[in-house]
Amino acid sequence: MFEISLLVLGSSRIKHFAHGYADMEVAIVVKTDLLMKAFQGNDDIVRKELLLNEKSINLFYMNSLTEQKTLEELVILPLHLHNGEWKALQDVYISGESIDSVSDAVQAVLEGFTLITDGEELIKLKTYSVSQRSIETSSIESSIMGPQDSFNESLQTNLSLLKRKVKNISLKTIMGNIGEETQTQYAVLYMDNKVSRDNLDVLLRALDQVNIQGITSASVLQQMIEEVPWSPFPQLLNTVRVDTSMSSLLEGRIVLLLDGAPQALIGPITFMDLVNAADDEYNRSLTATLLRHLSLFGFFLSLFITSSYVSFLTFHPEMLPPPLFSLIATSRARVPFPPMLEVLILEIMVEILREAAARMSIKVGQTIGVVGGIVIGTAAVEAGLFSNIIIILVAVSTLLSFLPSNVLLRNGFQVIKYVFILLAGLLGLFGQMIAFAYLLSHLVKLRSLGSPLLSTGFNNGRGYSNKGVLRVPKRGFIKNSSRTNR
Incomplete structure (x- = not known):
């Protein structure tokens, strides 16, 4: 028999022990003290010793991953029913799995299994049982007509x-x-x-x-x-x-x-998968198609609203109709900032309000978002820091950016919006076109698991996937048969 001295303290050292002896197969009699040394220093791992018919049975399990009721029903009760009269532990636990490697035994306890040994045989039994969050409605991707169940952490x-x-x-x-x-x-x-x-x-x-x-x-x-x-x-x-x-x-x-x-x-x-909402599948085809177009074009329009304001006032005022130019000039009569700086400051303020509201409790966050926006916006216009027109444009641009349901896509467009504003303030409409051309070229190069991100709704010749720009009526998916033709 081999005598192995293990100096393992805590779960991190248990992990090193498992890696160090990953290839060592223990074909000899399993030593209980070997496992005790391996788990030394980890108080969450419990060793329970049972004496049945003058035979010592040792259990090793992690207390935080195993409920006592589960342990009693699946492990201890079968042992007492057999009263120690068995030839092998496998006769008691048919679903148990024999272990020959010390590293596998240690890893099994860390994963929530219970180790059972009589000094000659070592098996593991799945007793992982922890409290988990129930299946709930998603607060991120809410649905009006579709199913309400969402994933949890299990x-x-x-x-x-x-x-x-x-x-x-x-x-x-x-x-x-x-x-x-x-x-x-x-x-x-x-x-x-x-x-x-x-x-x-x-x-x-x-x-x-x-x-x-x-x-x-x-x-x-x-x-x-x-x-x-x-x-x-x-x-x-x-x-x-x-x-x-x-x-x-x-x-x-x-x-x-x-x-x-x-x-x-x-x-x-595809890019449309990021833009489309989950409710499109449950809406009428014409309504869903209209909403998809609104989300797609409105989202890109949000990049041009405030940046075009900067371009026209900085480089191209002659392109504005005289009544509109006069209205904007009157609104900006007291504003001390150039258009680009005015827009950047206001966009950053809106971003700060949104982030502050998202990190507070629901009731306080809604109050901060609504009251803070109204109070700050009204006070800024009355003080002459911003024009009332740019506040309207920033508000519309922010609302358009919330049309797609994908949070990561919305956050990405917030970064791109600042690039459009900066290039508009430096180069005017020419700068906006440069930014838009680079944006499209970047999207063309992106791939999802090897497939182009900017692809059509047709799926490798298998027909329309119904998640493109158009939402085909579900009637088109009904098979022609003798029953449907009646």
């Missing part, structure tokens, strides 16, 4: 939400762990008969190349697997809606779920 719950909606053998799942220290579990879901293998290979290769100590959220993982992480535009769809994930699977896309994250990452996507 990977198993999120998987069940999707697989209850897609009951098909073609739905495949690839599981894995990411993060050297946290060993966070993830799941990649796709329809085997519809997915593009090239897109799937790109995602799996990106996940394999991630080298990080731990993942805290799906947004962090998204930045690590995107091809252009410095871009203001997301190349994967970040959503908390179950129905959006389900429809994406049926269209041949890939869904990535992460344990501890209430969001799903979806790819490959």
